Amino acid sequence: MQTKTKNNHIGRKISRIRELRGMKQETLAEELGISQQAVSNIENSEKVDDAKLEEVAKALGVTKEGIQQFNEESIFNYFNSFHDSSAFNTHCTFNPLDKLMDAHEENKKLYERLVQAEKDKVAYLEQLLKKK
Known part of the structure; x- marks a missing residue:
């Protein structure tokens, strides 16, 4: 039996971006003017309304589209590209x-x-x- 993972869980994407930015839920909550529990609820939500998503994106320093299209695999591919010696001059x-x-x-x-x-x-x- 094959289990399909949900790749469009906006809350998880917000959580992962927040973690990659080294930000705690408390800090994000402070930026948004809400409680830490409210941030937790957002991160556990599969969908987030556009207005709230815009606020969260601004607080995280990314775009709304950046959150919606976030894909952890592409992040790993991006960082792995730095191991390619042709990517930049090491001299x-x-x-x-x-x-x-x-x-x-x-x-x-x-x-x-x-x-x-x-x-x-x-x-x-x-x-x-x-x-x-």
């Missing part, structure tokens, strides 16, 4: 050690300026004490 255009040494030199200069500022402050305070 580094600079020497990371040079960048590290530049940062070290900059820190050294900043430290020397800080030390000089402290020396100037001490000299000024000593000068004030001599005047008294």
Whole structure:
């Protein structure tokens, strides 16, 4: 016997998008101005009215169509495409050690300026004490 899964359960799609965005139900509820229980009810609903779906989409930073057409398999295919070396250039255009040494030199200069500022402050305070 074959069990057909429901791919158009809007509530599950909302829940999964929320989880992928690292958002808790409480946070989404706060964004929507509703209770956490109301968010739970939305996520358990197979269908959500268009107006509420628009609000949820805006709070999640996606479009209503993005929620309706969300497919977890396509997300995995998208992320798996990053393993394809032809997808982007992996050649580094600079020497990371040079960048590290530049940062070290900059820190050294900043430290020397800080030390000089402290020396100037001490000299000024000593000068004030001599005047008294």
